[in-house]
Amino acid sequence: MVKTYKFKLYRQKRTKHIDHQLWVACKVYNHAIALHRRYWNLYHKSLPKFTLSTHLTKLKKLSKYAYWSEIPSHAIQDICDRIQRGYKLFWENLKNKRKTAPPKFRSWRKYRSMSYNMVGKGIINGNTIKIAGRKYKFFKSRDIEGKIRLLTIKRDACGDYFVYIICETPEAKHETRLGESIGFDFGFKGKMLVAENPKDDITAPDFFKKQKNAIARANRKLSSKRMRSHNRRKAQLELARLHRRVANQRNAYQWQLARELCKKYSIICFEDLNMKSMQAGHGRKVMDYGFAEFLNLLEYVAPQFGSRVVRVDKWFPSSQLCYDCGFQNNEVKDLDIREWECPKCHTHHDRDRNAAKNIHCEGLHMLQQTS
DSSP states (O other), rough: OOEEEEEOOOOOGGGGHHHHHHHHHHHHHHHHHHHHHHHHHHHSOOHHHHHHHHHHHHHHHSSGGGGGGGOOOOHHHHHHHHHHHHHHHHHHHTTTTTTOOOOOOEEEEOOOOOEEEEOOGGGTTTTEETTTTEEBBBOSSSOOSSSSEEEEEEEEEOOOEEEEEEEOOOOOOOOOOOOOEEEEEEEEEEEEEEOOOGGOBBBBOHHHHHHHHHHHHHHHHHTTTTTTHHHHHHHHHHHHHHHHHHHOOOOOOHHHHHHHHHHHEEEEEOOOOOOHHHHHHHHHHHOOOOOHHHHHHHHHHHGGGGGEEEEEEEEEEEETTTTTOOOOOHHHHHSOOOOETTTTTTOOEEEHHHHHHHHHHHHHHHHHHOO
């Protein structure tokens, strides 16, 4: 079992060394991208990862690129892996005729992370962590369990540094428990999750909407500042802090909601929606809920309470099926229709509540087939 721990580093003068290391890593990354493009222009095929890493190792021995040795060699290998994954995804998207672009050059401001995949045992002592030979203090909010496999250092838009520690731990066996089950449909009209019973509906706060005016003011203030000035940088930090506050509030709420749902229900059924297409149609409202991120988080929390999360296929016609007689009404595909009457059994349905019932029923049916 793999666990990831996230800690924030203290603000210290020595974090300038991390700034410099990220600058070096950005130089290596851009050089590797240039090599990929040159190789393609010459041979019309992709540059193999082994060839790239071997060439970068030879370049480190030259005086021109001697400063590359200021970051660990396995950090350079991780850069090669990143580029390889980026090009692999690019070719897959081209094959599937999706809108895509190859990996591109990065500016130092936008190159914000670096990973070390060869981590020793004694890198952490109390609230001190050793990164590339230097010690830094961090806010140790919890104990770290398991064997450390990967360490990633990230700089956010506010200039703060976070360390991500990926550990391997023995897989804990969580027995599934008996209890209540429920189905939810994703809603728009003021409710993130719509259940069969109105009292079980979940209304998520619109965190971005509450900060919308403050973010708009910060954007106007930023646009009035001169490019590359100190005041513009201050305005950028003010805007980044507002966005980070919204993200932190949403994340804290989703963790709390996930734990409450898993404590109350043993089986939770959702529809596996295509959130990107929904964002294109409904925009900021869908993004403010963070529904896709919430589902991933819920699947992580559920085994700890012995609960199960069932994802019903997105092509399942949950809104079109009459829960009472099973008749499929294709006219309900129009999202503007919020209520409808079944032509066969004449039952009046609320669109979202009827969908929640069908999702619940289909989710239980899927569990019976797999068991």
